Amino acid sequence: MWIGIVSLLPEMFCAVTEHGLVSRAVAANRLQIDVANPRDFAHDKHHTVDDAPYGGGPGQVMMAEPIAQATEYLTNAAPSAPRRIYLTPEGRPLNQEVVEALVSHDALVLIAGHYEGIDERVRANLCDDEVSIGDYVLSGGELPAMVLIDALARRIPGVLGNAESLACESFTKGRLEGAHYTRPRIWRGEAVPDTLLSGDHKAVKSWRARSALKRTYERRPELFRAQPLETHEITFIDDLQRGGDHAQEQGS
Numbered sequence: 676m677w678i679g680i681v682s683l684l685p686e687m688f689c690a691v692t693e694h695g696l697v698s699r700a701v702a703a704n705r706l707q708i709d710v711a712n713p714r715d716f717a718h719d720k721h722h723t724v725d726d727a728p729y730g731g732g733p734g735q736v737m738m739a740e741p742i743a744q745a746t747e748y749l750t751n752a753a754p755s756a757p758r759r760i761y762l763t764p765e766g767r768p769l770n771q772e773v774v775e776a777l778v779s780h781d782a783l784v785l786i787a788g789h790y791e792g793i794d795e796r797v798r799a800n801l802c803d804d805e806v807s808i809g810d811y812v813l814s815g816g817e818l819p820a821m822v823l824i825d826a827l828a829r830r831i832p833g834v835l836g837n838a839e840s841l842a843c844e845s846f847t848k849g850r851l852e853g854a855h856y857t858r859p860r861i862w863r864g865e866a867v868p869d870t871l872l873s874g875d876h877k878a879v880k881s882w883r884a885r886s887a888l889k890r891t892y893e894r895r896p897e898l899f900r901a902q903p904l905e906t907h908e909i910t911f912i913d914d915l916q917r918g919g920d921h922a923q924e925q926g927s
């Protein structure tokens with residue numbers, strides 16, 4: 676996968692390109708990242724990239740031409756026609772489904788704005804998509820772009836190692852993850868649930884499914900709308916509501 680980034684603060688992306696999973700994806704040649712700075716495409720003496728908004732009011736707006744040229748430079752550098760995405764609170768909410776759809780693209784250009792935002796004509800003519808990482812406003816689109824890059828990188832085939840495998844993730848679709856434990860077996864007086872030590876793979880699998888279900892029921896019950904409860908899950912939820920859940924015991 677190839678990702679181009681339009682940003683006034685290119686150095687910020689070192690946070691992902693030089694550390695962790697994304698840097699490994701780049702080193703393994705499964706991901707290429709190219710950054711273009713609109714300031715390098717501003718041809719006046721002061722390399723101006725922002726101006727006052729028409730109609731007045733506070734703040735500045737990113738001028739159309741420098742962003743357009745940076746976007747077009749990256750579009751030409753891409754290995755195939757990129758999907759061009761503006762990061763903005765007005766965009767489609769990012770979720771795993773959006774990540775899975777975007778990772779199927781060979782090339783993306785992510786546009787990070789600053790100030791009050793970018794000139795509307797760039798959005799209308801040079802962007803194919805708008806994505807939001809949540810209902811809050813940030814000072815720039817760089818952090819949302821990095822959030823998207825991380826979420827994409829871990830879905831590129833061959834990027835996750837064995838230790839981070841996705842084997843579990845697919846079959847718990849539409850549920851939060853359940854509880855996880857590692858050594859020591861007793862930590863500050865608190866023991867790991869017995870089932871997880873039993874060596875009974877079927878029992879462990881069922882314990883984990885119940886742990887995930889309990890957490891989803893307690894914290895994000897609206898997730899059941901998209902991924903409805905199956906019959907055996909309803910039985911477990913009924914048990915939970917009755918204050919039961921004896922099979923689960925501690926820590927779920």
Ligand code: 4H3
Binds near residue numbers: 764787792808819
């Ligand atoms: C995205 C971008 C929040 C998000 C962003 C989000 C700065 C967009 C500027 C930049 C505009 C003003 N904030 N929730 N901020 O994904 O270019 O909003």
